[in-house]
Amino acid sequence: METFSQAGTIDSVTCPFCGLLCDDLTVEREASGQLKVAKNGCQKSITFFGRAPQTPSARVGGKAVELKEAVAKAAEILGAAKHPLIAGLGTEVQGMRAVMSLADKAGAALDHMNSNGFIRNIYVVQNSGWQICTLTEVRNRVDLLVIVGTDIVSLFPRFFEREVWNSASMFDQNTANREIVYLGGRNIDTTAGIAPGGRKPDVLPCDPEHIPAVTAALRALTAGKKLHATEVGGIVVADLEKLAQRLLNAKYSVITWAAGTLNFPHAELTIQNVTEMIKSLNKSTRASGLPLGGNEGEMNANQVSAWISGYPVRTSYARSYPEHDPYHFSTDQLLASGETDALFWVSSFNPDRLPPKTGLPTVVFGHADTKLEHEPEVFIPIGTPGVDHNGIMFRSDNVVSLPLDQLRASSLPSLSQVLTAIEQAL
Amino acid sequence: MLIKLTGGRVYDPAHGINGKVVDIYVRDGRIVERPYDGERIDDEYNLAGKVVMAGAIDMHTHIGGGKVNIARTLLPEDHRGDPVPHSELLRAGCGHAVPSTLTTGYRYAEMGYTAGFEPAVLPMNARQAHLEMGDTPIIDKGGYAMLGSDDFFLRMMAAKKDQNAINDYVAWTIHATQAMGIKVVNAGGINAFKFNQRFLDLDEQNEFYKVTPREVLKTLARAVHELGVPHPLHVHGNNLGVPGNVETTLNTMAGVEGYPLHLTHIQFHSYGTEGDRKFSSAAARIAEAINKNKNISADVGQILFGQTVTASGDNMVQFRNASHAHPNKWVCMDIECDAGCGVVPFKYKDQNFVNALQWAIGLEIFLLVDDPWRIFLTTDHPNGAPFTSYPHLIKLLMDKTFRNEMLSRISPDAQAMSTLASIEREYSLYEIAIMTRAGAAKLVGLHDRGHLGTGAAADITVYTDNPDREVMFAKPDYVFKDGHLVVRNGNVVKVTWGATHVVKPEFDRSIEKELAKYFDAYHTVKMDHVKVTDQHIADDGRGHVQVQACEGRREKTA
Numbered sequence: 001m002e003t004f005s006q007a008g009t010i011d012s013v014t015c016p017f018c019g020l021l022c023d024d025l026t027v028e029r030e031a032s033g034q035l036k037v038a039k040n041g042c043q044k045s046i047t048f049f050g051r052a053p054q055t056p057s058a059r060v061g062g063k064a065v066e067l068k069e070a071v072a073k074a075a076e077i078l079g080a081a082k083h084p085l086i087a088g089l090g091t092e093v094q095g096m097r098a099v100m101s102l103a104d105k106a107g108a109a110l111d112h113m114n115s116n117g118f119i120r121n122i123y124v125v126q127n128s129g130w131q132i133c134t135l136t137e138v139r140n141r142v143d144l145l146v147i148v149g150t151d152i153v154s155l156f157p158r159f160f161e162r163e164v165w166n167s168a169s170m171f172d173q174n175t176a177n178r179e180i181v182y183l184g185g186r187n188i189d190t191t192a193g194i195a196p197g198g199r200k201p202d203v204l205p206c207d208p209e210h211i212p213a214v215t216a217a218l219r220a221l222t223a224g225k226k227l228h229a230t231e232v233g234g235i236v237v238a239d240l241e242k243l244a245q246r247l248l249n250a251k252y253s254v255i256t257w258a259a260g261t262l263n264f265p266h267a268e269l270t271i272q273n274v275t276e277m278i279k280s281l282n283k284s285t286r287a288s289g290l291p292l293g294g295n296e297g298e299m300n301a302n303q304v305s306a307w308i309s310g311y312p313v314r315t316s317y318a319r320s321y322p323e324h325d326p327y328h329f330s331t332d333q334l335l336a337s338g339e340t341d342a343l344f345w346v347s348s349f350n351p352d353r354l355p356p357k358t359g360l361p362t363v364v365f366g367h368a369d370t371k372l373e374h375e376p377e378v379f380i381p382i383g384t385p386g387v388d389h390n391g392i393m394f395r396s397d398n399v400v401s402l403p404l405d406q407l408r409a410s411s412l413p414s415l416s417q418v419l420t421a422i423e424q425a426l
Numbered sequence: 427m428l429i430k431l432t433g434g435r436v437y438d439p440a441h442g443i444n445g446k447v448v449d450i451y452v453r454d455g456r457i458v459e460r461p462y463d464g465e466r467i468d469d470e471y472n473l474a475g476k477v478v479m480a481g482a483i484d485m486h487t488h489i490g491g492g493k494v495n496i497a498r499t500l501l502p503e504d505h506r507g508d509p510v511p512h513s514e515l516l517r518a519g520c521g522h523a524v525p526s527t528l529t530t531g532y533r534y535a536e537m538g539y540t541a542g543f544e545p546a547v548l549p550m551n552a553r554q555a556h557l558e559m560g561d562t563p564i565i566d567k568g569g570y571a572m573l574g575s576d577d578f579f580l581r582m583m584a585a586k587k588d589q590n591a592i593n594d595y596v597a598w599t600i601h602a603t604q605a606m607g608i609k610v611v612n613a614g615g616i617n618a619f620k621f622n623q624r625f626l627d628l629d630e631q632n633e634f635y636k637v638t639p640r641e642v643l644k645t646l647a648r649a650v651h652e653l654g655v656p657h658p659l660h661v662h663g664n665n666l667g668v669p670g671n672v673e674t675t676l677n678t679m680a681g682v683e684g685y686p687l688h689l690t691h692i693q694f695h696s697y698g699t700e701g702d703r704k705f706s707s708a709a710a711r712i713a714e715a716i717n718k719n720k721n722i723s724a725d726v727g728q729i730l731f732g733q734t735v736t737a738s739g740d741n742m743v744q745f746r747n748a749s750h751a752h753p754n755k756w757v758c759m760d761i762e763c764d765a766g767c768g769v770v771p772f773k774y775k776d777q778n779f780v781n782a783l784q785w786a787i788g789l790e791i792f793l794l795v796d797d798p799w800r801i802f803l804t805t806d807h808p809n810g811a812p813f814t815s816y817p818h819l820i821k822l823l824m825d826k827t828f829r830n831e832m833l834s835r836i837s838p839d840a841q842a843m844s845t846l847a848s849i850e851r852e853y854s855l856y857e858i859a860i861m862t863r864a865g866a867a868k869l870v871g872l873h874d875r876g877h878l879g880t881g882a883a884a885d886i887t888v889y890t891d892n893p894d895r896e897v898m899f900a901k902p903d904y905v906f907k908d909g910h911l912v913v914r915n916g917n918v919v920k921v922t923w924g925a926t927h928v929v930k931p932e933f934d935r936s937i938e939k940e941l942a943k944y945f946d947a948y949h950t951v952k953m954d955h956v957k958v959t960d961q962h963i964a965d966d967g968r969g970h971v972q973v974q975a976c977e978g979r980r981e982k983t984a
Contacts, residue, residue, distance in 0.1 A: 012952050014955065020950075021951075023951055023952050024946075024952065094965060094966060097966065101517070104517050104518050105512075125496075125499055125500055125755075125757065126500065127755060128755045129500060130757060131745075131757070131758045131759070132757075132758075132759055132760075133759060133761070134550075134759070134760070134761050135762075135950040136550075136762040136763050136949050136951075137620070137760045137762065137763060139948070139949075140577075140763050140948060141620065162950060163950065168947045168948060170577050170763055171634060251622070279748075282745065285622060286619075286620065286621075302499075303495060303554070304557075306498045306499050307494075307498065307527045307558045307561060308517075308526055308527060308561060309519060309520070309526055310498050310502075310505040310519060310520035310524075310525070310526040311498070311499075311505065311520075312499055317512075319511070320511040320512050320518060321509035321510055321511040321512070321518045321519075321520070322505075322509070322518055322519065322520060322526075323506075323509070324502050324505075390961075392557070394554075398492075399548075399550065399551050399554075399759070399761055399762065400551070400950075400951060401551075401554055401557075402951060402955050403553075403962065
């Protein structure tokens with residue numbers, strides 16, 4: 001049995017703070033419970049693990065109360081609501097299982113804090129499907145990486161270190177020869193795409209609102225169509241033709257995007273242009289999409305919701321069976337339309353993700369370090385998975401899940417413990 | 427707690443009991459021979475005239491893991507057709523082609539099934555498979571771990587590592603994934619597709635490793651056997667769905683030098699190339715080969731008409747067939763240099779020549795294989811049809827008149843190409859009990875399930891005899907799970923959490939030194955993080971792990 005209250009060094013720690021779930025960190029623990037990343041850290045993991053341990057008390061109406069009292073008040077609000085919304089959903093698998101059970105019982109709607117991005121991918125899957133791969137395939141196979149509209153690293157700091165410029169690869173590929181193309185976006189930091197030998201990536205920049213046109217043009221070109229235009233979104237068509245040829249010639253190209261950063265209307269159609277292009281490339285060679293995401297437990301929410309309800313989030317149990325509507329059951333829409341009457345907000349990884357402003361009765365299950373702008377009816381501090389308690393977390397690729405291990409002694413309850421208590425009090 | 431089931435007609439093929447009236451006693455979840463002297467009977471059920479069998483076991487059903495959840499995500503319109511509201515007792519969900527996990531457990535139990543085995547557990551996705559099965563109530567579950575297209579195994583094959591080393595890796599995988607057995611899907615083909623190979627026949631080499639499917643199959647069949655794993659190597663053959671693949675299937679049977687082999691959804695691998703459309707039934711040749719080769723068993727993978735979704739590890743074949751997607755959307759994935767998956771929705775139509783003949787081929791195989799201990803009732807849920815169609819399938823097997831009536835409605839061209847109308851056989855209740863209980867338990871290696879002998883777990887299903895077998899098997903009077911009454915009159919009355927069955931073959935753990943280094947060099951997770959712990963399975967009180975006995979290493983290679 002590990003003694004969590006003593007100082008020590010812990011190897012092979014999994015960091016849940018971005019969708020990559022790097023599991024090779026070394027973390028040092030002081031007897032006080034203060035943690036520090038000693039090896040294989042990045043800016044995100046250093047911040048995440050470095051937060052000072054705290055044990056604030058639960059609050060009702062801004063006043064410190066026993067957990068029991070806060071649970072009773074939360075149950076009262078939930079019981080009184082006709083169509084409560086459980087949102088945020090920044091939690092791991094066990095927490096999400098408890099969310100699903102409570103939502104079923106309370107007739108609640110469910111949405112995740114990153115859904116505005118993630119739902120673009122869901123639209124594509126529900127409409128046409130796609131052909132994609134996982135991180136270890138990228139690490140060992142990619143010969144041409146096309147990155148659409150993002151620098152990757154501001155969301156996933158160690159992506160290039162772990163999946164692109166890795167020293168060994170299974171099939172004897174010299175990874176330093178991998179070709180990187182940044183397609184679309186302005187002022188993107190492309191330094192992470194510089195090969196170990198100093199070779200620079202290709203950059204085809206355009207304003208974000210032109211990404212739909214650029215990806216549509218690229219899809220047409222890979223399908224052998226000729227374009228009359230000489231430039232699209234400021235990119236010379238000859239350059240896009242070259243890229244199309246490289247995609248056709250590559251042995252295993254990977255085209256990647258982060259749905260959350262494709263922030264323009266109907267970005268799902270742009271993603272669909274990319275994914276349909278990938279399907280078509282596979283008629284003659286191999287190519288895969290790599291949708292990047294998974295921050296704040298986004299994959300946990302969608303996976304667990306899918307197996308328990310049949311649908312990803314933006315699902316409601318109001319009619320006593322699950323109904324999925326990616327538009328009506330979004331947090332923004334439910335709050336704006338008045339079709340919800342109580343907000344339950346979950347953010348266990350990140351104290352900076354605060355609930356949306358609303359006049360509705362609000363219950364926050366938050367990271368211990370959460371500093372709220374507006375005092376909710378109920379605040380219940382919960383443990384951080386992978387720090388204060390165990391958990392299971394799905395990675396960006398939505399396939400690999402990793403165990404999150406408790407790293408220090410903690411008196412904070414897990415989300416599932418709190419929600420189970422609320423369900424019993426209903 | 428002592429329960430007496432009085433006066434039922436018992437079908438317990440494991441003990442040769444064929445419709446004899448026998449009283450059954452259950453004490454604390456297990457079947458006992460008789461009460462102690464003076465022991466009080468707490469509950470008695472009068473089963474006079476009723477049919478009593480062990481709980482049914484589905485030895486091949488896709489109920490958990492990444493591809494199943496992708497199928498769910500892909501098909502909201504299918505769920506909308508079958509919403510399942512919550513009740514006082516049961517949680518909400520959805521049904522039809524790929525039901526939500528809770529609904530899956532309820533509906534299996536309501537049909538008298540008490541166990542189901544997920545046949546395609548990707549080692550890198552094993553935790554998810556167990557999480558989903560962990561949210562599947564009442565029934566027992568377990569899985570077969572997929573090997574044969576994973577880099578580490580093919581690397582060992584290419585390096586001509588000895589069989590003992592391979593056995594250690596296979597055993598390590600079974601432990602890490604908490605599996606009941608090993609499955610191979612399109613041996614080496616999933617991997618070859620990543621190198622842009624589009625077909626891989628039995629003796630064709632993977633272009634990188636220079637290893638053939640035949641070598642993969644033989645090595646894995648031998649490994650499973652030598653490790654003493656009760657379930658033979660579970661094989662999804664190469665060339666699924668390809669006209670003429672009967673040759674590949676027969677060669678697969680012959681290619682393993684007598685080692686036990688289970689050929690799954692064999693219907694999809696029993697096609698000839700005769701006739702105007704170059705697509706014909708090879709059921710007779712397949713059945714003859716199964717009848718002759720006692721080391722071979724198979725499940726059918728019967729198709730039934732209607733909308734469903736095909737979810738498979740075989741992304742080479744799924745990509746090839748994606749143009750048939752109905753509705754027109756599909757997902758293919760390359761996964762972790764370990765395996766892959768392909769999810770393609772499909773609608774089988776009775777007036778479509780190919781679909782209609784597939785239907786007939788499946789039934790021909792059922793009826794032409796002599797030994798019900800070696801042929802199993804599956805639809806490869808949801809690939810051939812959802813598992814909820816089993817009562818209909820049982821009626822097709824037990825009722826020749828009904829079968830011929832159904833046959834008369836399918837594509838006339840398909841009728842003309844099938845011998846089905848001339849087959850007289852009707853399955854008996856005893857044979858159904860073999861196929862879905864005693865035989866399945868023996869095949870999977872569930873020593874205490876699938877029979878009603880002393881010491882067995884009290885997984886018991888009670889039916890009202892009815893000449894309409896579909897009605898009979900759709901709604902049992904009672905289902906007991908581990909001695910608890912969980913279903914009455916076809917409705918769940920108590921929710922329990924079944925066990926997860928695993929085997930733990932012995933192996934040399936020093937293989938972990940090499941594996942850990944390999945994972946550090948090439949993978950994106952650490953070796954230790956691949957392992958599924960008992961806690962991952964049993965957290966929140968959702969069941970427990972039950973270790974089934976292995977026979978110990980058999981004929982270990984020197």
